[in-house]
Structure formats: structure tokens, C-alpha cells
Amino acid sequence: MSNLFSNGVEPGEKMSVVTKALNLLQYFSTSRPEIGLSEFRRLAGHDKATTYRYLQALEKAGFIEKIPTNRSYRIGPAVLHLAQMRELTVPRREGAQAALKALAEATGETAHISVLSGTDLHSLSSCESDKHSTRAIIDVNILPLHATASGICALAFGPADLTGFALNSLVEFTDKTAVTEEALMAEIERCRDCGFGQSDRGFEDDICGISAPLFDQTGAFAGSVAVASVASRLTGDAERTIKAQLMAASRDVTRNWGGTIPDGIERVWANARTES
8 A cells, every 4th residue: 555655754644544545445335335536525524636545545455446437436355355354264243143133033123233443333234123114224334432322332341442532523413412521421331330332312313222242252342232223112111122132142142252241241231130
């Protein structure tokens, strides 16, 4: 990626430039599989020359490719190769699929798994129930930490430095998004107290989320398993069912990833069952 660096860029600035270029990849999704230069510029907030330079570098490395018919860009073969290598060497998706399907069937809602990498919580896989015609669709690559149930779970049980990062990125998605330090810290403490992350329409107006943490062989927080429900369907009985099924899914996926649920979380789950 040497062409990412223009003359005069100091060595200490290179990582920042590479990060900004690679961050353009996050704007691709199933609803936005092709993106043109002007849209990339708008989404990323860069000037046209800088955006084009980043796109050229990504294209040369095979991370994106230009579509000849409309000159927009789509995901390139290098990303597919890296995704395959990741799953072969760190089989996260395979170890979660059965539990994810069972979770969706048992709750009648959309189940999804996310994995933590650095300060980003990446959507790994989702499974929609066919029980309802109206359902939650997981169509975002990186989940906001402060506005989703999965993100709250990461803040509660993940690395300590995540909270500082989240507090500097308090984007308001709905009128229920936690956009103050006080509100976010309250959500985190609530998650630690009960063992579940929850978002009451904090990311989308009509979607509620409940999540449970996942751990790997290192004993560290690795990601979240969550259920996204249409808000009007989240009754008290539905919430109890979802939480019971999330506990089972969290244990299954964590075991498949070589980890165990920490005793402290098992205790708060046991207390929650007793209280309900």
C-alpha cells in the first residue's frame, strides 16, 4: 500500500492514513453493495482528491474493484480471501451458527453475533426467524457501542479502554440513544448487574435489543450474542424467554470458541432467574 502515502507524510502518520483508507470498507453493506466516488466522499467526509487516492490504493491492493458499467466500487477479492483465512484460522462463524439458528427459532426474532476487534464491534452473522413478516434486519457492519445491546455488553465486559472510546463517539441515532456520560454509564452498570446488555430503541426507532457476552479461550470478552425484536412484541414474557435463550446460546457459543462463562456472570444470571 505504498501508494497510500504521498510525499511529505511522516512515518508516524502512515498508520492513520492506512486506517482512514481501510475505514472506507465499512460503508459497504447488503443494502449498499456498490458505492461511487461522490458517495464515498460524502460518507467519509474527505475531500474528493483524498477519497480518490484512498480508493486507488484499496483497488490496487484488491480490497475493492471498480465496476466498468457505472464506475462505482464494490468489495474486491482480497477481502473475500482474508475473510476465508480468518474463519479457517479463527473459526468464529462456524462455532456460532447452530446456536444462532436455535436462538432465532426459540424467540421468533432475529438473532445475531458480533465480535470485538480493537475498538470495533463487527457484525459476524445473523439469523432471522420466519415467524413474523415484520422483523429486525441486521444491515450494519460495525455496531455502535453506545447505542446497541451488543455494544453495551462490550462496554460492560470488554476492555476498560472501550468506555473512553465510546464516550468520544456519542452519536444520536434516536431520541432514546444514550448521548451523555451519565446515561451511558447507567446502561453499562445495569448490564453488569443483570448480565444482559439492553437497548430500548437506542439505534432504531422500532427495535429493541437484548444481548449476552461471549468469551474465548483466553478468558477475555470476545463478542456478543443478541436478539433484535420489534419493540411492540417485547412483552414481559417475551423478554424472559429471550434472556433464557440468550444464556443457553452464550454458553454454547462460548464453549465452541474454547471459553467459559465467568462465575460472576453465571451468578447474576442465576439471581435473575430466581427474581423472575
